[in-house]
Amino acid sequence: MDMKVSQSPFLSESNSTHRLMVDLLAEADIRIGGDRPWDMQLNNTGVPERVFAGGSLGLGESYMDGDWDVPALDEFFYRIMKANLEQRVRPSTVVWQAIKSRFLNRQTLSRSRRVGEQHYDLGNDFYAAMLDGRMTYTCGYWRDAETLDQAQEAKLDLICRKLQLEPGMRILDIGCGWGSFMAYAAEHYGVECVGVTISREQVAWAKARYPHLPLEFRLQDYREVEEQFDRIVSVGMFEHVGHRNYRTFMEVAHRCLKDEGLFLLHTIGKNERKPYSDPWIDRYIFPNGELPSIGQVGDAADNLFVVEDLHNFGRDYDRTLMAWHANFEANWPRFANELGPRFYRMWRYYLQSCAGLFRARDIQLWQWVLSKGGTPDVFPRIS
Structure with missing residues (x-):
């Protein structure tokens, strides 16, 4: 280890902060x-100081600045999480993040649109180059799949089967994205769909892509929906709701679901209740986002829903993220001049670090199937 340290001109063995790192x-x-591939290469001085002062934020920003490199960031973060190193670095940024989350509702109606503007409105061409052909920006289902497109269609069909869709049903999609689920369900199961999203880019793209299908896309917050539906689905949106609004979200779903209906919630989740989100992810990727624990989802559903099924396939998100990263790398030359090198490092860090976290099982992917009063002998075990 000493020999490896001495090979870096940007690391001082006599500095206690450097030695601790x-x-x-x-x-x-x-x-x-x-x-x-998972070893760290320092390109500048001050990286250990930035990491211990800023934690996740310092680590991510110093990478974006080009101060250090790791060829395989996914494996780097997998090893960090398996060794629980994040528990050993508790900078003031984490404390401040926890205070904000505890005392502020960071997902109010006015604030909820920020993530749409900052993240989802990056440009449809950019996401089309990274995602599958249907523009599905959530975890694929890889059990019998070999390609990203196959994994995403398998996930969409899994959702349709869990919801027991039948021709003529009317479906609400909360956080519909670019409409991949709605289009698949309409094409293969003969249903009508209403989708709500806070991204103008997504609404414009989906309306232009699917004028021939019985789909309605609305630029609307989920809290503003009033009518009832036969089925409700929410795929990859609950991560933007925030713990202060979990109960409100479930009340909206309960209000909008017919008594005999089913509601499928597909969400990333964490293994413990934490009153804050990752500071780097919050600042650069998903502002005001927050991952729920399994207990928080259960608390929010109390006396509103019966849990018919709970399915975890979080391991599949590792493979999904790495497939997105491969597409991103392959198509980056098309966007390099517009977005620049700092964005490239930010996006690469985002995709590979999240893959490492899923690989380490630090975060999960859950599909919940909920009913208003229980559906004995109706919901099948198909997952």
């Missing part, structure tokens, strides 16, 4: 200056 990374079998 070396020792912590060694617990995850990561070397500074090593020659393995």
Whole structure:
């Protein structure tokens, strides 16, 4: 280990902060200056100081600035999470994030549109180059799939079968994205769909793509929906709701679901209740986002819904993210001049770090099937 440290001109063995970083990374079998794909290469001074002062935010921003590199960021973060190193670094940024989350509703009607403007409105061409042919920006289902398109269609069909869709049903899609589920359900199961999203880019793209299908796309917050539907689905939107609004979200779904209906909630989740989101993800990727724990989802559904089924296929998100990353890398030359090198490093960090977290099982992917009063002998075990 000492030999590897001395190979980096940007690391001082006599500096206690530098030594602490070396020792912590060694617990995850990561070397500074090593020659393995997950080893850290320092390109500038001050990285250990930024990491211990800013935690996740300092680590991510120093990477975006080009101060350090790791060829395989996904494996780097997998090792960090398996060694629980994030528990050893608790900077003031985490404390401030927890305070904000505890005392502020960061997902009010006025604030909810920020993530649409910052993240989802990056440009339809950009997402089309990264995602599958249907523009599905959620976890694929890889059990019998070989390609990203196959995995996404398998996920969409799984949802349709869990909801027991029948021709003529009217479906509400909360957080409909670019309409991949709605279009698939209409094409294969003969249903009508209403989708709500806070992204103008998504609404414009979906309306232009599917004028021939019985689909309605609305630029609307979920809290503003009033009418009832035979089925409700929400795929990858609950992560933007926030713990102060979980109960409200479930009340809206309960209000809008017919008594005999089913509601499928597809969401990323975390293993414990934490009063804050990752500071780097919050600032650069998903502003005001928050991952629920399994208990928080259950609390929000109390006395409103019966849990008919709960399915975890979080491991599949690792493979999905790495497929998105491969597409991103392959198509980056088309966007390099417009978005620039700092965006490239930010997006690469986002996709591969999240893949590492799913690989380490630090975060999960759940599909909940809920009913208003229970459906004995109706909901099948199909997952």
